Amino acid sequence: xxxxxxxxxxxxxxxxxxxxxxxxxxxxxxxxxxxxxxxxxxxxxxxxxxxxxxxxxxxxxxxxxxxxxxxxxxxxxxxxxxxxxxxxxxxxxxxxxxxxxxxxxxxxxxxxxxxxxxxxxxxxxxxxxxxxxxxxxxxxxxxxxxxxxxxxxxxxxxxxxxxxxxxxxxxxxxxxxxxxxxxxxxxxxxxxxxxxxxxxxxxxxxxxxxxxxxxxxxxxxxxxxxxxxxxxxxxxxxxxxxxxxxxxxxxxxxxxxxxxxxxxxxxxxxxxxxxxxxxxxxxxxxxxxxxxxxxxxxxxxxxxxxxxxxxxxxxxxxxxxxxxxxxxxxxxxxxxxxxxxxxxxxxxxxxxxxxxxxxxxxxxxxxxxxxxxxxxxxxxxxxxxxxxxxxxxxxxxxxxxxxxxxxxxxxxxxxxxxxxxxxxxxxxxxxxxxxxxxxxxxxxxxxxxxxxxxxxxxxxxxxxxxxxxxxxxxxxxxxxxxxxxxxxxxxxxxx
Amino acid sequence: xxxxxxxxxxxxxxxxxxxxxxxxxxxxxxxxxxxxxxxxxxxxxxxxxxxxxxxxxxxxxxxxxxxxxxxxxxxxxxxxxxxxxxxxxxxxxxxxxxxxxxxxxxxxxxxxxxxxxxxxxxxxxxxxxxxxxxxxxxxxxxxxxxxxxxxxxxxxxxxxxxxxxxxxxxxxxxxxxxxxxxxxxxxxxxxxxxxxxxxxxxxxxxxxxxxxxxxxxxxxxxxxxxxxxxxxxxxxxxxxxxxxxxxxxxxxxxxxxxxxxxxxxxxxxxxxxxxxxxxxxxxxxxxxxxxxxxxxxxxxxxxxxxxxxxxxxxxxxxxxxxxxxxxxxxxxxxxxxxxxxxxxxxxxxxxxxxxxxxxxxxxxxxxxxxxxxxxxxxxxxxxxxxxxxxxxxxxxxxxxxxxxxxxxxxxxxxxxxxxxxxxxxxxxxxxxxxxxxxxxxxxxxxxxxxxxxxxxxxxxxxxxxxxxxxxxxxxxxxxxxxxxxxxxxxxxxxx
Numbered sequence: 001x002x003x004x005x006x007x008x009x010x011x012x013x014x015x016x017x018x019x020x021x022x023x024x025x026x027x028x029x030x031x032x033x034x035x036x037x038x039x040x041x042x043x044x045x046x047x048x049x050x051x052x053x054x055x056x057x058x059x060x061x062x063x064x065x066x067x068x069x070x071x072x073x074x075x076x077x078x079x080x081x082x083x084x085x086x087x088x089x090x091x092x093x094x095x096x097x098x099x100x101x102x103x104x105x106x107x108x109x110x111x112x113x114x115x116x117x118x119x120x121x122x123x124x125x126x127x128x129x130x131x132x133x134x135x136x137x138x139x140x141x142x143x144x145x146x147x148x149x150x151x152x153x154x155x156x157x158x159x160x161x162x163x164x165x166x167x168x169x170x171x172x173x174x175x176x177x178x179x180x181x182x183x184x185x186x187x188x189x190x191x192x193x194x195x196x197x198x199x200x201x202x203x204x205x206x207x208x209x210x211x212x213x214x215x216x217x218x219x220x221x222x223x224x225x226x227x228x229x230x231x232x233x234x235x236x237x238x239x240x241x242x243x244x245x246x247x248x249x250x251x252x253x254x255x256x257x258x259x260x261x262x263x264x265x266x267x268x269x270x271x272x273x274x275x276x277x278x279x280x281x282x283x284x285x286x287x288x289x290x291x292x293x294x295x296x297x298x299x300x301x302x303x304x305x306x307x308x309x310x311x312x313x314x315x316x317x318x319x320x321x322x323x324x325x326x327x328x329x330x331x332x333x334x335x336x337x338x339x340x341x342x343x344x345x346x347x348x349x350x351x352x353x354x355x356x357x358x359x360x361x362x363x364x365x366x367x368x369x370x371x372x373x374x375x376x377x378x379x380x381x382x383x384x385x386x387x388x389x390x391x392x393x394x395x396x397x398x399x400x401x402x403x404x405x406x407x408x409x410x411x412x413x414x415x416x417x418x419x420x421x422x423x424x425x426x427x428x429x430x431x432x433x434x435x436x437x438x439x440x441x442x443x444x445x446x447x448x449x450x451x452x453x454x455x456x457x458x459x460x461x462x463x464x465x466x467x468x469x470x471x472x473x474x475x476x477x478x479x480x481x482x483x484x485x486x487x488x489x490x491x492x493x494x495x
Numbered sequence: 496x497x498x499x500x501x502x503x504x505x506x507x508x509x510x511x512x513x514x515x516x517x518x519x520x521x522x523x524x525x526x527x528x529x530x531x532x533x534x535x536x537x538x539x540x541x542x543x544x545x546x547x548x549x550x551x552x553x554x555x556x557x558x559x560x561x562x563x564x565x566x567x568x569x570x571x572x573x574x575x576x577x578x579x580x581x582x583x584x585x586x587x588x589x590x591x592x593x594x595x596x597x598x599x600x601x602x603x604x605x606x607x608x609x610x611x612x613x614x615x616x617x618x619x620x621x622x623x624x625x626x627x628x629x630x631x632x633x634x635x636x637x638x639x640x641x642x643x644x645x646x647x648x649x650x651x652x653x654x655x656x657x658x659x660x661x662x663x664x665x666x667x668x669x670x671x672x673x674x675x676x677x678x679x680x681x682x683x684x685x686x687x688x689x690x691x692x693x694x695x696x697x698x699x700x701x702x703x704x705x706x707x708x709x710x711x712x713x714x715x716x717x718x719x720x721x722x723x724x725x726x727x728x729x730x731x732x733x734x735x736x737x738x739x740x741x742x743x744x745x746x747x748x749x750x751x752x753x754x755x756x757x758x759x760x761x762x763x764x765x766x767x768x769x770x771x772x773x774x775x776x777x778x779x780x781x782x783x784x785x786x787x788x789x790x791x792x793x794x795x796x797x798x799x800x801x802x803x804x805x806x807x808x809x810x811x812x813x814x815x816x817x818x819x820x821x822x823x824x825x826x827x828x829x830x831x832x833x834x835x836x837x838x839x840x841x842x843x844x845x846x847x848x849x850x851x852x853x854x855x856x857x858x859x860x861x862x863x864x865x866x867x868x869x870x871x872x873x874x875x876x877x878x879x880x881x882x883x884x885x886x887x888x889x890x891x892x893x894x895x896x897x898x899x900x901x902x903x904x905x906x907x908x909x910x911x912x913x914x915x916x917x918x919x920x921x922x923x924x925x926x927x928x929x930x931x932x933x934x935x936x937x938x939x940x941x942x943x944x945x946x947x948x949x950x951x952x953x954x955x956x957x958x959x960x961x962x963x964x965x966x967x968x969x970x971x972x973x974x975x976x977x978x979x980x981x982x983x984x985x986x987x988x989x990x
Binding site: 020021022025026029030033034037081083084087090091093204207208210211212213215216217218235236238239240254255256266269270271272273274275277294295297298299301302305306308309310312313314315318320321324327328331332334335336338339340342343345346347349350353356357360361363364365366367368370371372375376378379381382383386387390391392394395396397400401404407408411412415416419420423427479 | 579
């Protein structure tokens, strides 16, 4: 960079360039938090002063400080990319979030609203007045308005609709009609169509008149008069071929086309497998009605994996600063279910009170048998759910998979139960207890493996997502049956 | 489609078009499995015949059938996209996989090898001879060879190196040197560079001479004489601007540039946040050395989420048809760790043998207290790990988060423990037992919440991935402390 001219230091105030770097956003967040903390101190002092003096005279300094803080925040926030502003808003508690949101310049409003997660958007829209909302949504495309629609007040939607062309209004209504988690809900209507019987030169002239291509345009779509999709023309083909070539000569006729009612995750997996950047969406009659782009697909994949991560702990996406009561609603149901299953399992065990009262040491060993069965079954279940998600489990290989899982589990169980039996012998001093421990452990691990295959298969057969709830059911079974097996064997052989 | 000409039915044999559709691949897999099953029957019959008759005469029919089956397989498999072929190979047991792989036409070899998962690639390379491997890798780029290098025999790598230019050889050596999980390991060297002081017309002429652009080229890179990155020029800007414009006038100077030693997941998150399709990679001196594309990023994101999913059950990616012993190595360690922690927890509990022998019903309640603490702590931990992964946890809000988690947990615990106390009263008939149950449960849930925050924070502070191993540690603590708390309180108040 040595040969660059030295910047003139008397020039206009420094404009912070909008850098694309998540680390910058992280630093900006920390600066903002420091400023907000200083403002809190000012507020607290002012509060105390009011109480002490009961007068309004010293508001001057307070107001000055507040304006200074606001200026600082405005400068930091508005220099960021809208996606970074969204990140910052997501990372602040509701009150601070709304305070910062007021300072975000209006030009970013639309982009930020589209970027933030659902649970934050609500609190942002709440703090905006009618005019702000109209201004922000007025610049959006139909599919973007549709994304926001559930959170917008009805009068705003009504007024925004008035500003749309008939075609856009039809698109908005269509987009609002597609269920969540379908291709229709993530597609946009922003695409370039051309005919196959024109030359590339004509296409190029047409594109230049557009002034701008939609984001993520890696290909344009070739349609006939009835809007039937005939193929796609990639921008690189368009750039590299001779201008007098016909579109039909260089277009790709075999393309993945999606249906608006396809599950979005299927479309996302197709993008992943075929390394796509965009794909056309056609209706039942083969007419081109929209397109899906890779940025939406990445969001679908990430959201899907986050949802699974959370649902495994019985949670939904939650504002980490949401009121305590909202969090309660999120967490209690799953814990209650677990509490009930644990109670039933312990009720099963309590039927052997007599046995346990004779050989108390069994009480401390039984939870090992139950736990290891659950852990082992969970491994099997994770493998099977993964294999099912990738489409690798078919009718033809399922018996083979089950046989293999049982073999593996038996082997692991045989080794593990030697360790467990040794431990049982050490704390009980009885070979008989150790033997029962061994048998019950291998038995419960086999139960876990069998259920680890069966539960996801059955849930899938009946059309439910195989991941959700499966682990609760599995743990319930391995706990109850583990207790039953261990204490039952003990009752038979040790009393 | 009514106005299309009807296909001439006397024409050349039907060529199955290469459709991009994961469902087609799924169907192809099922067809293949059926054919392979038929072949197995033929093999078994032939085997029995050999044993019975001990002669070689009837090999004719057998050979004919086998050739027919091979033709069928060849036709199905080679009509698929290489990514679908990879999917099919991943879905077959080793022997069948290698048999089908022999029938994949050589032109797909390179693409399929690059597409398949690591645990399958090994078994494919094993079944290829030296010439096949040279042919397949000869057509690859330096970064692709580097991806395969760990699985290739050294003599193949040596021979392939001979076919490379000096520049390519330097790239190959560089690419092989970057650690896994860094940007360097996913970048490619396939990109177009231009100078900023030329017109777009010059750029267009230069591109036409290339005949083909690298995959996922949404932008070309602008560099100076010293190869320093000055900015990027998007294909759509190039297409839409007047040909006599200078590159410097329409290029984007503020771009995200990556460093080859950055963690790949950081780069992936930046792609996700800023909706990128490609990004330049520069070295410490600001020189452009490669680029990362969205297809690699999607793979990184997916692999990361799959790894996390598996690691939560103590697993690594495993060939679902791997030999039983390989599976044993994958699964045993984690189960053994769990077995040990469970044994220690039950050893802790066994110190209260005297208490339990007096009030046997405690034996059946203690596992409820331990379990619910683990479940609740797991919810907290999942929330915190998620918030940490998105960068939302900073020094400024950590106290607030901890306070909130403890509040939520206390509330959930208070409600839940009422249910648990009722159950305890029902099976014990004692208010005292119910009271101890309540206190122990709330206490253990608070322990779980505190550890659910602390464990990921500490692991992160010491530079370890916060997800792995955290749940084992948490369960160990809530089990041991749950037993201790419950039986300890019972000893104090009930004896």
